[in-house]
Amino acid sequence: MTLYLMCFALFLVGVYGLLTKRDLIKLILSIAIMGYSVNLLLILFAYKKDAVFPILLKGTVQGTMVDPLPQALVLTSIVIELGTTALLVALAIRLVQKFKTFDITKIRRLFG
Amino acid sequence: MNNPKQGMTLIVKTVTRVTVWLIVLYGIYLILHGHLTPGGGFGGGVILALAFLNIMLAYGRETTQKWLNIKFLEDIEAVSATLFLFMGLLGIALGGHFLINFLPKGSPHSLLSAGNIPILNVLIGVKVAMSLFLVVWVLAGLHEEEGGQS
Numbered sequence: 282m283t284l285y286l287m288c289f290a291l292f293l294v295g296v297y298g299l300l301t302k303r304d305l306i307k308l309i310l311s312i313a314i315m316g317y318s319v320n321l322l323l324i325l326f327a328y329k330k331d332a333v334f335p336i337l338l339k340g341t342v343q344g345t346m347v348d349p350l351p352q353a354l355v356l357t358s359i360v361i362e363l364g365t366t367a368l369l370v371a372l373a374i375r376l377v378q379k380f381k382t383f384d385i386t387k388i389r390r391l392f393g
Numbered sequence: 394m395n396n397p398k399q400g401m402t403l404i405v406k407t408v409t410r411v412t413v414w415l416i417v418l419y420g421i422y423l424i425l426h427g428h429l430t431p432g433g434g435f436g437g438g439v440i441l442a443l444a445f446l447n448i449m450l451a452y453g454r455e456t457t458q459k460w461l462n463i464k465f466l467e468d469i470e471a472v473s474a475t476l477f478l479f480m481g482l483l484g485i486a487l488g489g490h491f492l493i494n495f496l497p498k499g500s501p502h503s504l505l506s507a508g509n510i511p512i513l514n515v516l517i518g519v520k521v522a523m524s525l526f527l528v529v530w531v532l533a534g535l536h537e538e539e540g541g542q543s
Contacts, residue, residue: 336431339502356435367528374535 284325291318305373305383309366316362320355327351399453409451416444424518428507434514438521445526454534463530470523477516480509 295318298311327348335349380388400406420440427433449457484493492513499506 334431337501338430360435363525367532370532371535374532378535 285322288318288322288325291321294318303384303386305376305385308385309369309373312369313362313366316358320358323351323355323358399456401451405451409447413444413447416440416447420444420518420522424514425504425511427514427518428510429502429504434517435521437514438518439525441518441522442525442529445522446529449530449533463527466523466527470520470527473516473519473523477513477520480513480516484509 292315295311295313295315298314299308302308302311327350329345329347332345332347333343335346335352337343376388377383382388420437423432423437423440424434427437445461448460452460481492484495485491487493487495494508494510496508496512498508505511
């Protein structure tokens with residue numbers, strides 16, 4: 282239970298950064314931290330005590346295995362986070378080219 | 394490939410020339426053993442993309458552009474995704490479901506086993522490697538386009 286609460290605390294770190302920081306790169310990093318905390322929580326849901334990784338190796342008799350389904354889900358989630366981060370970085374590059382600043386309080390006006 | 398004006402120093406270039414092939418070999422190993430050990434198409438593909446990015450960082454953009462055909466990499470990416478769809482449709486034609494296993498399964502724990510999973514792993518690995526490398530390539534060259542009037 283403590284680990285789940287610590288995952289939630291890590292998520293709140295991301296929310297704090299997203300709400301208070303003004304730098305574009307720090308906003309992207311905050312979104313990434315939120316995604317990582319959710320991934321960590323999903324992997325922790327699959328944890329069993331004294332269980333092994335869910336792969337059959339040659340010549341060994343496997344005991345209890347952890348649940349492989351959240352791991353496959355998290356792998357997909359990592360790929361989607363990669364795509365969203367690439368999109369955010371592309372948008373940030375365009376914004377910096379237009380407005381010549383990283384400060385989002387100065388990026389208000391429409392022009393172009 | 395030895396243009397001293399571009400890229401990093403001579404030490405980095407020499408070390409890169411030796412180690413890039415080891416990185417490529419490790420990525421191919423992870424992709425081909427994806428149905429037996431941890432790893433698989435995505436992990437191995439990321440490592441292949443990192444090998445290309447290593448070359449780009451050490452030797453600079455223009456040298457890499459001369460050495461690698463970027464348009465051809467885009468074509469490989471599109472073709473691998475299309476072949477993945479084709480394997481799925483072949484499953485419908487031969488077995489009745491999308492992506493069904495229509496190849497012989499073989500014996501467990503051998504390299505040539507698990508039906509068409511190794512083929513799909515290779516396709517995913519090529520797709521991930523090319524798309525990840527091209528994403529970073531395009532983002533790194535975004536300021537050189539006409540849109541950035543600075």
